[in-house]
Amino acid sequence: MRQRGRSLLIAIVAMVMSRAYAAPGSSVTGELVETYCWATMQLAGAAHASCGIECAKRGIPVGVYDRKSRTVFVLLPARDKSALPAALINQMGRQVTIRGDVVARGGTQFLMVREWEAAPGR
Numbered sequence: 001m002r003q004r005g006r007s008l009l010i011a012i013v014a015m016v017m018s019r020a021y022a023a024p025g026s027s028v029t030g031e032l033v034e035t036y037c038w039a040t041m042q043l044a045g046a047a048h049a050s051c052g053i054e055c056a057k058r059g060i061p062v063g064v065y066d067r068k069s070r071t072v073f074v075l076l077p078a079r080d081k082s083a084l085p086a087a088l089i090n091q092m093g094r095q096v097t098i099r100g101d102v103v104a105r106g107g108t109q110f111l112m113v114r115e116w117e118a119a120p121g122r
Contacts, residue, residue, distance in 0.1 A: 023102040028073055028111055029119050030066040032091050035074065038063070049093035056089045064098050064111065073102065073111035088116050095119035 034052035037043040043051075044065070056062045062084060063072040075098065077084055088096070100114040 022104075025099070026102040026111070027097060027099045028064055028066050028102075029095065029097040030064045030073075032088070032094060032096050033063050033065050033072065034092060035061045035063050035072070038065070038072070044093060046093045052092040053089055056084075056092065062089060062092075064096060071109055073098070073109045076103075076110050076112045078112055078114050084113060085116070088113065091116075091118060 031044060032052075033044050034048075034055045036055060037048060037052065061074050063074045065072045075084055075088075078100065095118070096116055097119050098111055098113055098116045100112040103110045103112065
């Protein structure tokens with residue numbers, strides 16, 4: 001009986017964890033990165049900004065890397081069938097603060113961009 005109860009508990013936890021989790025009204029501050037070069041070659045910062053901007057304009061996903069939590073949040077536009085703001089993409093390699101909704105799905109953290117600004121003092 002204990003084994004059956006444990007199996008049921010594991011099944012319930014797995015079901016809950018597989019669903020999307022949303023945290024509305026979140027704020028994340030970090031470096032704006034182009035995810036391909038950041039993930040595969042560890043390139044970021046001001047030295048990589050122009051390449052990152054070009055890649056983002058060609059469709060490579062953009063993220064914000066929160067150094068405190070060591071987490072990259074893949075950025076999504078606020079609405080379906082729209083793009084990230086061009087002015088935001090032009091902040092590549094710089095510190096920004098993004099406000100929006102965090103959505104976790106399949107082990108990936110996404111952040112829907114509602115508002116953004118250059119991080120103060122950066």
